[in-house]
Amino acid sequence: MALCALRRLARASGTSVRFQRRCLVTGTAVRQVAGQEEGVVIMEVRDALNTAMDEELANDDRVFLIGEEVAEYDGAYKITRGLWKKWGDKRVVDTPITEMGIAGVAVGAAMSGLRPICEFMTFNFAMQAIDQIINSAAKTYYMSAGEVPVPIVFRGPNGASAGVAAQHSQDYSSWYSHCPGLKVLAPYSSEDAKGLLKAAVRDPNPVVFLENEIMYGAKFPMSPEAMSPDFVLPIGQAKIERAGDHLTIVTFSRMVGVALEAATELEGRGVSCEVINLRSLRPLDRHTILESVKKTHYVMSVEAGWPQCGVGSEVAACIMESEAFDYLDGPLLRVTGADVPMPYAHNLEQLAIPQASNIVDSAARLLRL
Amino acid sequence: MSKPSKDQMLYMYRKMIEIRQFEEAAGTLYQSGQLPGFLHLYIGEEATAVGVCVHLQDEDYITSTHRGHGHLIAKGGRRDRMMAELFARTTGYCKGKGGSMHIADKETGILGANGVVGAGIPLAAGAALSAKLRGTQQVAVSFFGDGATNQGIFHETLNLAAVWELPVVFVCENNRFGMGTPQSEHQRIEDIAVRAPSYDIPGVTVDGNDVLKVYAAADEAVTRAREGGGPTLLNCDTYRFRGHHIGDPGTSYRDREEVQEQERQRDPIRRLTEVLTEEEGVSEDELSAIEAELAKELESALEFAKNSPEPLPEDALNDLYAGSIQP
Numbered sequence: 001m002a003l004c005a006l007r008r009l010a011r012a013s014g015t016s017v018r019f020q021r022r023c024l025v026t027g028t029a030v031r032q033v034a035g036q037e038e039g040v041v042i043m044e045v046r047d048a049l050n051t052a053m054d055e056e057l058a059n060d061d062r063v064f065l066i067g068e069e070v071a072e073y074d075g076a077y078k079i080t081r082g083l084w085k086k087w088g089d090k091r092v093v094d095t096p097i098t099e100m101g102i103a104g105v106a107v108g109a110a111m112s113g114l115r116p117i118c119e120f121m122t123f124n125f126a127m128q129a130i131d132q133i134i135n136s137a138a139k140t141y142y143m144s145a146g147e148v149p150v151p152i153v154f155r156g157p158n159g160a161s162a163g164v165a166a167q168h169s170q171d172y173s174s175w176y177s178h179c180p181g182l183k184v185l186a187p188y189s190s191e192d193a194k195g196l197l198k199a200a201v202r203d204p205n206p207v208v209f210l211e212n213e214i215m216y217g218a219k220f221p222m223s224p225e226a227m228s229p230d231f232v233l234p235i236g237q238a239k240i241e242r243a244g245d246h247l248t249i250v251t252f253s254r255m256v257g258v259a260l261e262a263a264t265e266l267e268g269r270g271v272s273c274e275v276i277n278l279r280s281l282r283p284l285d286r287h288t289i290l291e292s293v294k295k296t297h298y299v300m301s302v303e304a305g306w307p308q309c310g311v312g313s314e315v316a317a318c319i320m321e322s323e324a325f326d327y328l329d330g331p332l333l334r335v336t337g338a339d340v341p342m343p344y345a346h347n348l349e350q351l352a353i354p355q356a357s358n359i360v361d362s363a364a365r366l367l368r369l
Numbered sequence: 370m371s372k373p374s375k376d377q378m379l380y381m382y383r384k385m386i387e388i389r390q391f392e393e394a395a396g397t398l399y400q401s402g403q404l405p406g407f408l409h410l411y412i413g414e415e416a417t418a419v420g421v422c423v424h425l426q427d428e429d430y431i432t433s434t435h436r437g438h439g440h441l442i443a444k445g446g447r448r449d450r451m452m453a454e455l456f457a458r459t460t461g462y463c464k465g466k467g468g469s470m471h472i473a474d475k476e477t478g479i480l481g482a483n484g485v486v487g488a489g490i491p492l493a494a495g496a497a498l499s500a501k502l503r504g505t506q507q508v509a510v511s512f513f514g515d516g517a518t519n520q521g522i523f524h525e526t527l528n529l530a531a532v533w534e535l536p537v538v539f540v541c542e543n544n545r546f547g548m549g550t551p552q553s554e555h556q557r558i559e560d561i562a563v564r565a566p567s568y569d570i571p572g573v574t575v576d577g578n579d580v581l582k583v584y585a586a587a588d589e590a591v592t593r594a595r596e597g598g599g600p601t602l603l604n605c606d607t608y609r610f611r612g613h614h615i616g617d618p619g620t621s622y623r624d625r626e627e628v629q630e631q632e633r634q635r636d637p638i639r640r641l642t643e644v645l646t647e648e649e650g651v652s653e654d655e656l657s658a659i660e661a662e663l664a665k666e667l668e669s670a671l672e673f674a675k676n677s678p679e680p681l682p683e684d685a686l687n688d689l690y691a692g693s694i695q696p
Contacts, residue, residue, distance in 0.1 A: 064502060090502050096532065101491055101525030108495015111480050112430060113503060131522075135485050136492060144473040145464035146688040148481055180689055204691040 040223060046216040048190035049079050049155075052197040053117060055229045057087050060115060063201060066093040066106050067119030067156075076121050077157065077216055103129035103154070107136045110152040110206075117201060120156035123172045123210065137206035138181035153200045155209035158186075159253065159304050160353055162214065166341035171305030173252070176208040177281035177314075183207045183235055184281040188256040190220040192279055195233030203235060210281075212254045238285035240292070244274035247363055248292040250315050251302040252278040255354060259302050262359035269369060281311060289315060290324040297329040298366055304353055307336040333362050370585040373423070375649045379659075381423055381580050382645060385415040385638050386660055388439045390667050391448050395438070395455060395469075399615040404455055406468050411439035413578070413610035416637035417542050418443035420583025421510060421603070424591040430478040430496040430509040432489030435470045436542075436609075437482035440512050445477035449670035458677035465680045466688065486547075487513060487520030490539065494530045497537035497594070508594045509537045516547025518561055527602065531568040534599035538590045541604045542577060548613045549622040565602040577605025578637040581644065608635060 043051075056063050069076050071084035071094040084092035095102045099120065106118040120126040126133065137150045159171040177184045183205050187193040193211070200207035225231060241256055242263055249259045256277045263273035274292050278285065293299045299319065301312030312334035319325055319332060338352040363369070373381065392410045399408045411418070414436075422431070422443035433440040441451060446462070454461025454472055462472045473481035480496060483489035493511030500507035517523055518541060530537050541561050545552045552559070565572025573590070575582040583605060590601035608631040612619030619628065645651040 093498075096528065098525045098529060100522050101494075101529045104488070104491025104522060104526065105495040105498055105529055108432075108480070108492035108497075108509075109499040109502070110495070111492060112496040112499040112509075114499045131485055131488055132491065136483070136488060140473075140481060141691055142689050143463060143467040143471040144481060145462075145466040146691070147463065147473045147475055149691040151691070183690070 040221045041227065042219050043190045043222045044216070045187070045190050045193045045211075045218050045220070046077065046079050048194040048222070049197055049211065050081060050083070052194045052201075053080065054083060054086070056117075056198055056201040057083065057091055059229070060201075062113065062115045063117065064091045064093060064114060065117045065119065066095060066102060068095055068097055068102070068121050070094060070119050075119070077213060079211075079216070080119070099125050099128035100132060103132035104136065106152055107132050107150060110137070110150045111140070111148055115151045115201065117153045117155060120154065122161075122168060122213070123156050123158040124168050124170055126154065126156070126172070133206070133208070134179055134182075138179050141205065142181055149204050150206045151204045153197070153207045153209055155197070155200075156211060157213040157216070158210035159212055160214070160337075160342060160349070163344060163346060163349065165344040169342035171303070171337065173210060173281055173303065173305050174310045174314075176210070177284070177311060179282075181206070182282060184210065185235065186210045186252040186278065186281055188215070188241075188253055188277050188279070190218075190222055191226045192233065192239075192277070194222075194226060195231050196235070196279060199232045199235050202232065210253065215254050215257075218257070233279070236280045236283035236285060238279055238288040239277045240274060240288070241277040242273065242275040244272035244296065246272045246296055246298065247367065248274045248276060248289070248296045248299040249302055249359070250276045250278065250289055250299065250312075252281065252311070253304065255302045255304055258354060258356050259359055261356040262363070265356065265360050266363055269364075271363060271367060271369070273363075284314065284318075286318050286322070290319065290322050293319055293324040294327045297327055299328070300333045300335060300359070300362060300366065302335045302354055302359055304337045306339055307334060308339065310334070310336055312336060330366050333366050335359050335362050371588040373581065373584050375651070377423060377584075378641065378645055378649060379651070381419045381584070382638070382641055382656065383659055383663065384419045384423075384443050385580065385641065386663050387448060388415045388418065388442045389638060390663055391438060391442060391451070394667060394671065395452075396611065396615060398455075405457065407435070408455075408469055408615045409436040409613065410609070410611045410615070411436055413631065413636070414542055414544060414607045415439055416580035416583050416641075417540065417577040417605040417607055418512070420580045421538070421540055421587040421591075423584060424587050425478070425508065425510065427477050429507055430480055430493060432480050432493040432496075432509075432511050433482040434486070434489060434513055434517075435482065435484050436514070437470065437472065437512070441472055441474075441479055441482065444479055446472065446474055446479060447670075448667060449673040452670045452674035453677050456674040456677070457679065458674060459680050459684070460673070460677040464684070464688075466684075487517035487522045489513065490517065490523055491526045491529075494526045494535055494537050497530065497535035498533065500536055501533070506595055507536065508591055509535075510540055510591075511537065512540050512542060514547065515541065515543040515545065515552050515561060516550070516555065517541075518564065519547075519556055527564070527568040527570065527600070530600040531570045534597065536594040536597070537600045538587070538594055539600060539602045540587075541602065542607050543604055544607050544609045546609075546613070546622070549617070551622065560604065562602055562604040570600050570602060572602040572604065574604040574606060577607030578635040578640065580637055580641050
């Protein structure tokens with residue numbers, strides 16, 4: 001992310017930070033920032049994920065990592081950097097290119113006493129493994145009436161990257177959140193990444209953990225609490241990233257940042273937005289959504305995935321089906337990815353993904369600004 | 370070639386009778402409309418499950434298939450709880466939530482029968498990986514049919530198991546048909562064991578209806594796995610005497626004569642009976658007594674199942690998620 005975008009982001013989230021260059025020699029992620037609130041450090045999302053896994057490997061002998069290039073290569077996106085060196089072959093297991101095999105073997109390991117973290121290089125490739133994720137992982141606890149729990153985490157980047165085109169850019173949020181038996185998480189910030197991944201590892205159920213490649217390098221402040229090795233975020237609870245009174249924006253993952261950008265611009269036009277970072281797609285925190293809608297009377301959902309049967313459809317339906325419906329002064333508007341496979345050309349790609357201007361324009365239409 | 374003792378033979382005889390009786394009873398119940406869903410009978414294939422599982426302890430793992438009752442009983446599954454599961458009662462192994470194709474029992478290492486062809490194969494390899502990472506002596510066995518050997522997951526798993534030298538035995542039950550499709554129409558090879566060298570693992574083919582041959586081959590394969598020698602593909606040539614599932618007579622795609630010939634010549638129970646009576650000095654009466662005892666036990670199992678409660682409406686929402694976050 002460009003430095004100016006980061007600064008805008010910092011302003012939008014109500015933090016003031018000074019960014020320092022990363023030390024190229026040691027690559028240390030954590031920096032004390034001058035003039036910053038005591039004890040707050042800046043951390044990249046990728047390092048938050050790395051720290052989370054490192055801590056969980058230390059916390060529980062049964063936890064192990066498995067995936068393509070997770071060991072010596074340090075991970076295709078460097079998320080598992082240094083972990084194989086520290087923990088060795090028995091805790092960080094490299095695999096051939098064999099997604100269905102990896103997923104099935106990992107599920108079998110989870111059924112027999114271990115707690116695997118199964119990395120997919122991207123969730124696009126996880127389609128190869130979908131039978132094992134759904135039929136073997138998600139459904140087994142129910143089919144066996146509680147006899148066989150499957151404590152596994154499936155993690156990796158989900159959604160658009162940059163210029164990698166259609167087969168490498170799909171957003172699977174609505175597919176996975178559709179399925180009972182799974183828990184589905186979508187972190188935005190570094191705090192989300194760390195706290196939710198630790199929660200996912202400790203949860204005895206199969207968890208699909210949807211990261212975002214573009215966000216891996218994004219830096220966020222981490223509170224002393226977030227830096228603790230015991231820091232765990234609750235699954236099923238959304239976070240109100242920015243409180244507001246006029247318009248609720250329900251979103252998740254990278255789009256939270258885009259929504260916050262839009263919220264800043266809308267603030268300048270007299271509209272105070274409440275930005276809800278869902279964090280958890282299943283279970284979905286309907287309570288936070290409904291309470292916010294009752295307060296603001298206007299709601300938009302923002303997601304990067306395709307519109308039909310997307311997460312926004314669920315948000316719309318649950319508002320309609322609740323008492324919050326009576327509080328609406330207008331319909332829910334969805335801002336989503338364009339209804340096409342992701343094009344390669346940069347200009348087309350930018351048109352296919354929600355930008356802050358799309359959110360602002362939709363809000364202006366909804367609120368008749 | 371290792372040979373079972375007389376006691377072991379009698380044990381295997383018991384197990385095969387248990388399976389045969391259970392399957393015949395289940396078949397009758399389904400045919401009369403008393404039980405819902407699918408039923409895939411194992412009749413005729415008993416020697417494979419029994420000859421393999423006799424070498425396994427409770428803490429060893431198996432994965433099974435839609436045609437799984439034989440594996441489950443051979444591994445130590447109780448017929449009363451299995452029958453209760455077929456009857457969809459709360460006393461069944463899955464409290465009526467799983468049914469015939471998904472029975473699981475942690476205590477006897479049954480990770481679950483799987484209704485998707487081939488899908489259980491990697492789960493067994495995963496359990497083997499788990500044993501290896503945990504440093505135990507446990508072994509995992511995956512049962513699957515000839516049809517499954519064309520699924521990508523079969524190839525992916527054998528490759529992984531070979532690369533990682535996992536303590537797993539892959540047992541193929543080649544009953545010559547993938548549902549209604551003869552083997553000659555779904556793969557070019559006849560002897561499935563020839564696929565093993567592709568992964569640089571040993572492959573062995575035996576007469577799957579001769580429990581003594583299965584016993585010997587499985588002994589070698591299980592021992593190899595347990596001693597860190599890695600996986601084996603054990604191909605057992607067998608035949609199912611009934612159709613693919615209840616409702617399929619099994620004769621639209623097979624010669625009736627062929628089926629009858631198999632039943633006459635290759636019934637695994639009759640073959641073991643011959644060995645026991647002609648070579649091990651066991652009397653027909655002794656064997657009849659075992660049969661009668663097991664028939665009586667099955668009667669009680671049936672009573673138990675029929676008298677067990679059905680799930681309550683709210684049970685539909687139970688056991689969806691395990692516990693809560695653990696510290």
